Amino acid sequence: MAPPAQSQRSPSPSQPSGKSEVSDLKLQLRQLAGSRAPGVDDSKRELFKKVISYMTVGIDVSSLFGEMVMCSATSDIVLKKMCYLYVGNYAKVNPDLALLTINFLQRDCNDEDPMIRGLALRSLCSLRVANFVEYLVGPLGSGLKDSNSYVRMVAVIGVLKLYHISASTCVDADFPSILKHLMLNDSDTQVVANCLSALQEIWSAEASTSEEASREREALISKPVIYYLLNRIREFSEWAQCLVLELVTKYVPSDSSEIFDIMNLLEDRLQHANGAVVLATIKVFLHLTLSMTDVHQQVYERIKAPLLTLVSSGSPEQSYAVLSHLHLLVMRAPYIFSSDYKHFYCQYNEPSYVKRLKLEMLTAVANESNTYEIVTELCEYAANVDIPIARESIRAVGKIALQQYDVNAIVDRLLQFLEMEKDYVTAEALVLVKDLLRKYPQWSHDCIAVVGNISSKNVQEPKAKAALIWMLGEYSQDMQDAPYILESLVENWDEEHSAEVRLHLLTAVMKCFFKRPPETQNALGTALAAGIADFHQDVHDRALFYYRILQYNVSVAERVVNPPKQAVSVFADTQSSEIKDRIFDEFNSLSVVYQKPSYMFTDKEHRGPFEFSDELGNLSIGGEAADNVVSAQRVEENDKDLLLTTSEKEETRGSSNNGSAYTAPYDGSSTSVFALQTHIESAISNPTAADHSPQASLAIDDLLGLGLPAAPAPPSPQLKLNTTAALDPSTFQHKWRQLPVALSQEYSVSPQGVAALTAPQALLRHMQSHSIHCIASGGQSPNFKFFFFAQKAEEASNYLVECIISTSSAKAQIKIKADDQSTSQAFSTLFQSALSKFGIP
């Protein structure tokens, strides 16, 4: 297809020309503005195209604003589109001039052609100038009622845009409830989908300030809405399907037959051509069956084939994203892909980021049955042209060796690597052999024979050299030449630039000395002298330490340097299982691709619409009455839930899901807001709070207990807590790690408390009224987990609490850590009394 002819006539937009061009355009536009001659639209179109292309390449054409608006009186839709585009781009910087356009946009909103109505409305909402909101409400209102679905679709998104310009205008005009009505009744699925996404965004933003909004948000994941959307899912566009599926993952079905219904309904989505739909469906399946272990396994089987297809077809970017998800799954269930390992073989011309992930996959799926093939394949990569990948694959072989029991064949391979005479292969292999020997000392004879043949001159990389030196020291009794090799290394002390290598060298010479004293004595002397003179602090210190300990007592030195070693059974894992669980909860999101839970890479204000912790900072005691209604409803639902599946849930959630859904900690800014609010609120609601907690009110008059730091903890109510305590999450984490557990107890929770605890926030609100603040919470019925903190009123002494409540057994397990250990018992009593009042109105 040839490019349009116009472009040849117009000067290339890529070369920005000066102001004369712009003023020239201005003149021409002005001439055309009034003209009604035939063909004027064509010439206008040429000019508009020029203006747009200047705008796009970054030339400021905002000075043409007036002329553009004058020319905009036209019936030509392309001209209109270009004009809208121009206006949308410059309205923000030219609000006064943009006012001129309001008129014609509003007129266009009443055009006969639905396309023009829609476009005008979209442009009107895209102006994003705060002063114009009053002009938006009218057209939006009629747009939402338009007979054409295109206009309605645009209007729905327009409402969302309006919300972001001025939330109050949007809510005052009652748009959210109109959207809700549309969502449940409109015949066009795109309108429904747009309503859904707009409502999700509006309500979760509103939920922080309004109880009603958060109730509405909950209502989105209620059974009728979910069923309504699910039943129409095939009519939705593929993108809208993703949206609906994401919503379904948040829905908690009441019993297993409901789960099966949903899964049957959605099964064909796994064969959708769009990978995004497939992955969203998989997420629904995995989350629905979390509590049903055997069905969960079947789900793994079912999703295997679609996932593997997604990996091998499509762009490398897609493969990467899917592989990240597979990697997550494989970590949870290593056996699922163990027979499909061939799918993770690297192709020659894949980008290296995909290859690297595939290597990780191969490592993860390796088990007794497939290790031989996988290692054979990995060895072929070691001769790969792509050096980083060759290194990675050797490392992968090592990792497999470390996780297998039958390492016979693998050790042979690694030793072959050592003989390959390629410096990077040797280097990587040396490091691995070292790790391997730490785990399987029984292989030392075979390895040492080969390692002994490696000339240390060929090993340059610090890590590899350190590994070689470690082996020389550790196995010096088996290696003939060990003392002499070490000696020559010591002689070249000054040429060794890496401190790590020098440290290892010192230790190795020491070890060697105890095994073969006569041969090593010289080298040891030289090494200690060189070490003490070393400019690197650690090397210097270690040399001095060895020197002194040798002086003090040689046998003690031997026990220090050459103790009998135990084989390392498990090497430390880099990621905690808690983090992995969190990432799994965020399946089908960027968290999986980044291998980090979302709170580690997002700002608070951008977190997902359903992140519960978002609203914790804004609880108002005044709203409790309204809230009780909600919780009562939810209790009912929950009761049903409990009746049907209690036993299952207890078992599986308790082990696999409990604690996995912690909501993210606050960041610093929100904490301060939170503290301020509670301050005000508690000032207002002090009388009620006093009614609720006699201890707290008693403490107001009694400050004696605080004056005695060594007070032996009688269960005394004298402890007074700071109602406006603030603590940022990082400090909390830091303290939690540092402090010892002062108290660990188990309380029982009153039946009323169990009934009221349907969601974490109910308890949070309650505890907050007792000046005990929550920093993170999570879990689902029947298991909840909370982290609380409280501060003494008079001094900056903190109490940190981990509280796990199981509603099924009506027990609360509590761990308390305190800056001031002596008062922890008093605090515990306070905490218990606060907790015991939960649920009692």
Place this chain on the structure above:
Amino acid sequence: MPPLMGIEFLCRVADVLSEYLGGLNEDVIKDNFVIVYELLDEMIDNGFPLTTEPNILREMIAPPNIVSKVLSVVTGNSSNVSDTLPGATGSCVPWRAADPKYANNEVYVDLVEEMDAVINRDGVLVKCEIYGEVQVNSHLSGLPDLTLSFANPSILDDVRFHPCVRFRPWESHQLLSFVPPDGEFKLMSYRVKKLKSTPIYVKPQLTSDAGKCRVNVLVGIKNDPGKTIDSITLQFQLPPCILSADLTSNHGTVNILSNKICSWSIGRIPKDKAPSLTGTLVLETELERLHVFPTFRVGFRIMGVALSGLQIDKLDLKTVPNRLYKGFRALTRAGEFEVRS
């Protein structure tokens, strides 16, 4: 943000743009800012993907082709946008434009398969898979309802469908029942794994000593698929440690490109001899032997055969229009076909 949603959407945008503009590069976009803006405007609003079906977009925004230009000159109607909204936005078959009319009703079904294979250093077939697509080009009037059946659907491992395919008939009888979009589209894609053999063999031999490396590569037909194997090519990257290469072949042409990629195009395999590539590589001075071995990437095409063995049984229309033409074709080509040495 679901990562695949982003990636899929961007791919879709790229597809639509290149379909409209006949290619996708910086210059084309610069020449067609307005069309690009118009398209993006319809495809995404405020971060939500909207209409991405090419058929519907084409009705909203006419592609800048010669036909529409000629048309606009003739009729004097300069707008490149239809005056009415596409009917399909409201219809229940969102991928199909409202009611096209054709004098000749035609439907073509192509089976296009790609063979991915890895053969390791010892000549063992490590992995062999076929990724296939059923591509349909339909020009049918009205709302046609098609049913496509395969002779041996059981060999398919995993299938993915265009949204137009109904799920139930496939689930119960392995029948593809659908109302097609107008024009070309991908009806279905599938995978067939664990194939036992490849149509051709490639046997590379590299022996090196004293700073030189002898190369000898043999190519021949292994399992005759019954049709001619066409456009056979062989490509490999020379390792960076090679100073110079002297390679010749007894059939076809050998080229060494500037980035040290050696490409041997064979075409068809002659009846009388097996094509072979021989020569020597000179290594860097201090190297005795070659430690990095190249991977040979093989390309070929076989018309008329789907190597997976998948066969189309029949294609039925519910209401048969007059003058209907149905066509079937099959094609297999090499996907990621690698031979390691």
